[in-house]
Amino acid sequence: MSKPADLVQGTLDLLILKILALEPQHGWAIAQRITQMSGDVLRVGQSALYPALHKLEQQGWIRAEWKTSENNRRAKYYSLTLAGRKFLTREAAQWQRLAAAISLIVTHA
Template sequence: MSKPNDLVQGTLDLLILKVVALEPMHGWAVAQRLRQMSKDVLQVGPGSLYPALHKLEQQGWIRSEWKLSETQRRVKFYSLTAAGKKALAREADRWDRLSGAISVVIRAPRRKYERTTADNAKA
């Protein structure tokens, strides 16, 4: 069984887009915001985060700009592009449909979907 901090494949991009849409921030801050918003359930390490940020930037969904951090270090700040806003809306809608369908399957009463032995013999 997966650990609570394992992300469903494909959701990291959606989560990053959502967090960066809140305000421009640097990579480490993105990871911290995800952790904070999820009450420590979602923890993204640099080995997953930075390749995802790079990929989103290559797709034109986010842009980066070198700035000084709160600690006066030069870091890349990421912000959402117009294409990123559209992608966020599209991906959020897709996630809603997917998670809704998964919930229906998981929460379905067993009897509703059971086939009787006679039904199975006919099929």
């Protein structure tokens, strides 16, 4: 299981925001999505996920509401705020530049 330290600092935030940009989700589903979409490479445990969610909520990028989940239980659903959407665009662009730069060095050097 990947610990948050294995992810580049701030990357988890970006992943969460990206996933929530598709549709509102609860914590469990977010973790599942990250695993799926990364082709089983990245795994996020609750010990990293929930503090990150609470921090993002505190910062105002996401908001939470209680809804009934697909298996008929109450779950806390997070969704992107308007500010969060803008933040995501900015951060994603930033990430792409960074990743491209790193891969340039890694492949050619």
